[in-house]
Amino acid sequence: MSETKKYKKVAYYPGCALEGTAQPYDHSTKALGKALGLELEEVKNWNCCGAMEVKNIDPKIQTYLSSRVMSIAANEMGHDVVMAPCNGCYHNLKKAEYDLAHDEGSKEVVEKISKKAGHETYKAGQVETIHALDWIKDSIGEEGLKERVKNSLNGMKIANYYGCMYVRPRHIFPEKDQGPGSESTSAPHFMDDLLEAAGAENVDFPLKTACCGGAHTLSDSDTSTKLVLNILEAAEASGAEVIATECPTCHSGLEMHQIRAEKVLGRKTNVKIVYFTQLLGMAMGLSAKKVGVHQNISDSMDLMKEKGLA
Amino acid sequence: MPIHEKHLIRPENLVSHENLVIDGIDVSGDWSTFIRSRVVPDYNENLQEEIEALPGGEFIHRCWQCGSCTNSCTMNAVNPDFNPRYWIYLIRMGFESELVRDKDIIWQCVSCNKCTYACPRDVVPEGVMKATAHWLEHKGYTPKSPSMVFDEVFSEQVIERGKIEDGEVVLNFLTRTHQKLTQPWLIEMVKRLMKHLPVKMLATLGLATIFKPRTKGWGPARDAIKDYVKERDEAATDALGPHIAYKKPETPEQIAAE
Ligand code: SF4
Ligand code: SF4
Numbered sequence: 092m093s094e095t096k097k098y099k100k101v102a103y104y105p106g107c108a109l110e111g112t113a114q115p116y117d118h119s120t121k122a123l124g125k126a127l128g129l130e131l132e133e134v135k136n137w138n139c140c141g142a143m144e145v146k147n148i149d150p151k152i153q154t155y156l157s158s159r160v161m162s163i164a165a166n167e168m169g170h171d172v173v174m175a176p177c178n179g180c181y182h183n184l185k186k187a188e189y190d191l192a193h194d195e196g197s198k199e200v201v202e203k204i205s206k207k208a209g210h211e212t213y214k215a216g217q218v219e220t221i222h223a224l225d226w227i228k229d230s231i232g233e234e235g236l237k238e239r240v241k242n243s244l245n246g247m248k249i250a251n252y253y254g255c256m257y258v259r260p261r262h263i264f265p266e267k268d269q270g271p272g273s274e275s276t277s278a279p280h281f282m283d284d285l286l287e288a289a290g291a292e293n294v295d296f297p298l299k300t301a302c303c304g305g306a307h308t309l310s311d312s313d314t315s316t317k318l319v320l321n322i323l324e325a326a327e328a329s330g331a332e333v334i335a336t337e338c339p340t341c342h343s344g345l346e347m348h349q350i351r352a353e354k355v356l357g358r359k360t361n362v363k364i365v366y367f368t369q370l371l372g373m374a375m376g377l378s379a380k381k382v383g384v385h386q387n388i389s390d391s392m393d394l395m396k397e398k399g400l401a
Numbered sequence: 402m403p404i405h406e407k408h409l410i411r412p413e414n415l416v417s418h419e420n421l422v423i424d425g426i427d428v429s430g431d432w433s434t435f436i437r438s439r440v441v442p443d444y445n446e447n448l449q450e451e452i453e454a455l456p457g458g459e460f461i462h463r464c465w466q467c468g469s470c471t472n473s474c475t476m477n478a479v480n481p482d483f484n485p486r487y488w489i490y491l492i493r494m495g496f497e498s499e500l501v502r503d504k505d506i507i508w509q510c511v512s513c514n515k516c517t518y519a520c521p522r523d524v525v526p527e528g529v530m531k532a533t534a535h536w537l538e539h540k541g542y543t544p545k546s547p548s549m550v551f552d553e554v555f556s557e558q559v560i561e562r563g564k565i566e567d568g569e570v571v572l573n574f575l576t577r578t579h580q581k582l583t584q585p586w587l588i589e590m591v592k593r594l595m596k597h598l599p600v601k602m603l604a605t606l607g608l609a610t611i612f613k614p615r616t617k618g619w620g621p622a623r624d625a626i627k628d629y630v631k632e633r634d635e636a637a638t639d640a641l642g643p644h645i646a647y648k649k650p651e652t653p654e655q656i657a658a659e
Contacts, residue, residue, distance in 0.1 A: 110614065111567040138563035138616040143512060144555035147531050147548075149633060150456050152626055156559065159622065200629060207625035259514035260525075276518070302475040302513035309574060310547035311509055317479055318511070350593070354586040388593045 098221065098230040102170035103131035104160055106180040106339075107139050113177075113339030115383030119368040120176050120223055122382055126375045127231050127239070134164050134173065140183040143306040143340070150190075151200040157187035158201050161220070162213035176223035176368070178338035182256035182263070184220040189263040191215040222257065223368065224281040224337055225274075233288035241376030243290030245398050249370070250296035250331035250362070251282045252322065254341040258300050282337055282367050289374035294329040298322050305340040308347065316355060319348035323360040332394060335367045342366060346388040363391035373400040410436055445497040452492050454640035455535050457528025464489045470516035470526040476509055483509065485516055485526045488533060500533075501542050508534040508546035539637075541645030547578050560626050563616025 109117035124131050137160050139145075141153035161184060164170040175181040190197040192215035205212040221229075227236075258264070258276040267274045274281050279300065283293045301322055304315030322345065326334050336342040345364045353359045365387065372382035379385065379401035385392055395401035407415070417434040420427070445451075452458035468486045476483040483506055491500040510530035517527050537543045545553075554573045558565045575581075616622075638644070 107565045107614075108567065110564075136617045136619075138619065138622070139559045139565050141559065142555065142565075144552040145559055146456075147535075147552040148556045149630065150528075152556075152560075152629065155626065204622070204625040204629055207628065208622035210622075255513045255515075258518075260517040302511055302515070304475075304511050306512040307509070307548055307551075309571065310551045310578075311511075314476070314479055314509060314511070318475065350589050351586040354589055390593070 098129065098172055098174065098226050100130040100132065101172040101174040101221070101226065102164040102168060102218070103133045104137055104140075104164070104173050104175045104180055104184070105133065106137075106175060106177045107142070108177055108179070108339035108343075112343055115386040116176060116339050116342065116366045116368060118386075119366055119372050119382035122377055123227070123368045123372045123375065126372065126377060127227070127235075129226070129230055131174070132168065132170070134160055135167060136163065140180045142179050142183075146183075151197055153183060154187045154190050154197045155201050155204045157183045158191060158205070158213035159208070159210065160184065161187070161218050162205065162211055165213065165217040166211040171218055173218050173220050174223060174226045175220065176337070177340070178222070178254055178256035179340055181220060181222045185263040187213075188215055188220060222337070224257075224285070227285055227371065228281045233284055236285060236288040236371070236374075240289055240374050242374055242400055244286065244370060244374050244400070245290055246292045247290070247370075247398055248294050248330055248332045249286055249291045250294050250326035250329055250334045251279075251286065251299060251367075252296070252326070252334050252336055252341060252345075253279045253282065253299050254305070254336075254338050255300065255302050256338065256340075282335060286335060286367060286370060289371055291335075291370070294326075294331045296326060296329045296331065298325045301325075303341050303344040303348075305344045308340075308344050312348075312351065313355075315344060316348045316351045319345055320352040320356065320358055320360070323349055323352070323362055324358075326362050327360055331362055333363045333365050333370075333391065335365060335370055337367050343388075349389065363394055364389040365391055413437075414439065441496060441498065443498055444495040446495050448492050448495045448497055448500075451641050452529065452532050452536055454637065455532035457525065457530075458532030458536075459528070460522075460524050461489060461492060461529050461532075463522040464493065464524045465522055466490060467521060469519040469521065470524070473515040473519040475511055475513045475515055476506075480506065480509075482506060485510075485530060489524070489526065489529060492529075492533065501537070504537050504542050507537065508543075508548050510534070536641070538647070539641055539644050541647050544647040544649075550574065550577050560623055560630075562614070563619035563622065564614045566614050 105117050138156055141156045146153040161173060164173045202212045258279055261276045267276050287293055302318055303322060304318040308315045342364060349360055369382040369384055373379055379395045384395055392401055414437045416437055420429045421433050452461055471477050471484050471486040474485060488500060512527055514527050517525050520526060538545055551574050555570050
């Protein structure tokens, strides 16, 4: 089979959301990995990366939190790749990596806290942090996926939604925008590529990297509802049946404000919200239940049945 | 003569007269609308330094006012008064009173970093927004914004236990901001959650709020972070002066001014 096996075994950093409300993302990621013969070893005693919040109290604490996760993966488990399916975790680890390589102040604070906390200080370059999208794209790839499709997504019309933290700010993702084969920060396509290989028909969706207001999903819910509604309506206008997500915060933000838009603004949308790992999992022959489609708030079981996937 | 770009002028600075007689000559009609000249009575010469002293504000001096941040801004599309470029200008000029007029919307920045992406000078306007929101709160111009309360609830839990439990964060936030748990959309969400979640998962989520998830061996990290926070708070007080508590407006004039 054609594949590079580049990330055959990686350290897995699920993060808090995947342990809580985003369990379907965690389950489907693990199930998909297993179906594809990729091994995940969970980072031991991991902590929260700081999400969108701790940086507003102090960005250097956030850098420390993320560095501790990478330090354990590298120094205590001997890994050189950490895979995070959550955009927030992925972003924060990348940001910490960048700051530790470029900012003396951050380095000092991280060294000081790590020493007091009694673990080795993380040094920039010890691990490579990747997203679940890179993980599948670079170890299995489109060709590899095509060979393994058992239940094609059968022309399911999908709008691929990447959100903010996967692409911005550009400087923390030095591997992106490197020409053919690399991911783009202005028009990301890794998820599109993978889902297309699994038989989906990707629609032309203009709001791939728009913001869902996830940072203020509860503290400024009116704004978030407006931003989400915009995304949902644009997806429907592009002809999408499903919005594929690759971030638990975006995913639950879309689900929650889809309901809120209906209840508060009286604007109902029908587009379904599904994790890309769930879609790929079903294409690989896993049942809709196995990848937790029935656990999503956005109810897409009927659609999956109609498509012969459930 | 019509006033072009009228929307750029604050309404209270526009004066119109039905009948206007100057030196015995009736100049009503075309000449009846005036823009009141603005007088800035107070500059804060240290404003830029104060913002620079707060996390996120470090690079404000690099701004060359190109406007790309505002042009790309998510919040500006929702509310045209949300204008990062303008606020950066005011801060750099020391126009404190002018900046304070927008005090109730600056915290609304959603951290999408479109501005950071677009900025040709690496100002990191997103950071400047956070620094400015903190500055407003520190100086007693605003109470803690809902987002600041959320950040605190969240961070307290992370520092204390190493991990968060999202249900608990949400509950604590709603309680601290005095929000009802019976809002129809919240109820609808919980209903749908109940419909689809297997009992086992509900049980895990429920148990998580009682047996709070925590990172094993977190104690020393928690103490180290707390030490750092203490030092950092002292440094902020050195740069900005003591924290001033926000006072709710009480007299009718104060309320009107709000
Ligand atoms: S994009 Fe950057 S340089 Fe341009 S106005 Fe905004 S902060 Fe200033
Ligand atoms: S990060 Fe804030 S200021 Fe920057 S574009 Fe987004 S909402 Fe606007």
